[in-house]
Amino acid sequence: MMPLLEVENLSIGFSHAQPVRSLSFTVEAGETVAIVGESGSGKSLTALALMRLLPRNAQPSGAMRFQGRELLQLPLSKMRAVRGRDIAMIFQEPMTSLNPVVSIGNQISEVLRIHQRLGSRAARARAIELLDLVRIPDPAKRIDNFPHQLSGGMRQRVMIAIAVACGPKLLIADEPTTALDVTIQAQILELLDRLRRDLDMALILITHDLGVVAQWADRVVVMYAGRKVEEALPGHLFEDPLHPYTRGLLAASPRLKADYHYRQGPLLEIPGSIVSAAGEPGCPFRPRCREARAICGQAEPTLHSTADGRLVACPITLAHLEHARGIAVGL
Known part of the structure; x- marks a missing residue:
């Protein structure tokens, strides 16, 4: 059966920079897919690409098929009809997204x-x-x-009302709980999930909050420096993260659900910050990775599928998995 949305080798370039590279993922009807990563990982840029709202100097390539229609090749007049009616988006900050007058x-x-x-x-x-x-x-x-007469949580609810007004099949929520207190965050996420079920729509949830992912996502895509480095079911991701970057995100995040016991003890930060790796060979996470080896600088790792259906791009992890499989076969 054809996915509701299929993104294939999406790249977004700006002059000499390419902040999104060869990104592929699918979204099934009615599914919640979380896209996670630090600021600068390309999450919001990917969302804008899906809405065809990139800056004029952006150079997207690849494929974005929604119900079989290629969005990148769609004339702008027809894309305007898709926005709001078939695909809708909730932006990060409702106070700047709503017209104040x-x-x-x-x-x-x-x-x-x-x-x-x-x-x-x-x-x-x-x-x-x-x-x-x-x-x-x-x-x-x-x-x-008017927007200034409403609280932050109520403004976000207005944004959601605008987004679902025409019953879209796909809703993109870009950091929908930013700047809201914890109680209001939970209410907004519960609202989005209820609307997803009641309106029979799919949801792309863009977030850096792994507690949100644990509770609400059906599938998780982890992005780093514009690339997908891991994709898994939430249970697999929290119990046995495969990519060092995913492990770093979990180590830096408080565990909010008792179901997952990946880490105990103090929070641990990932050293450094996301920097452009344009023109540099090897894994883009290598400068910040505590597990980096010489092999990590040889070529940019490609995504490989594991025995349980996950995707990961890490030569060290794949070598460990191959070694473990070899021992199991030997036994």
């Missing part, structure tokens, strides 16, 4: 008038229903509020 009701109604050709009265009535759907209290009164 337009009421939230008019901002929701605009989407309905453009994509569903609703009249003003019908659009307003539907906007009130959507505010109720995302559990904003007293929506008939709140509809005339």
Whole structure:
């Protein structure tokens, strides 16, 4: 069966830099796929590419197929029809994403008038229903509020209402809980998951919070320096992370779910920061990796599938797996 979304060898270039390189992943209908990694790993840029909202000087290549349609080759006029109606996105900061001088009701109604050709009265009535759907209290009164009159959590709910207004098949949530307190974060994530189920849509959840991944994701893609370095089910990832970068992320994150016991003790930071590895041979994580060996500088590692269906790009890990398999076969 064809995936809802298929990204194949997506690369995004800017002059001499290429912050996303040969990225491939799929999203099935109704599935939640989490994309995780530090700031600068290419997560948000990938989301903008899926929406065809990259800066003008960006040079994307590869393939992005949504329900079999190639988005990169789609004329911009047709892509505008896809945005909001078929694929929608929640941006990181609702205060800068919402228009401060337009009421939230008019901002929701605009989407309905453009994509569903609703009249003003019908659009307003539907906007009130959507505010109720995302559990904003007293929506008939709140509809005339401006963004500055709402709390951060309520502004994020308005962003979600706009995103799901036309019943998209795919929702991209880019760090949807940034700058919200822990209680509100949980409410927003519960809301997104309920809408995913009720509206029968898939969700791409972009985050650096592994606690979020543990609770809400069906599958996890780990990105580093614009590349996919590991892909696995959450249980596999937390119990037995294969890539040193994934292990570093887990060691630097508090364990929020009792089901997973990968690490105990103090948090450990990953030394250094993401830097461009353009023109340098070998693994891009090598300068920060505590497990790096000479082989890591020879060539950029490619993704390999493991016996349990995971994907990992690390020559050291693969050598260990091959050694372990050889011992098992010998036994």
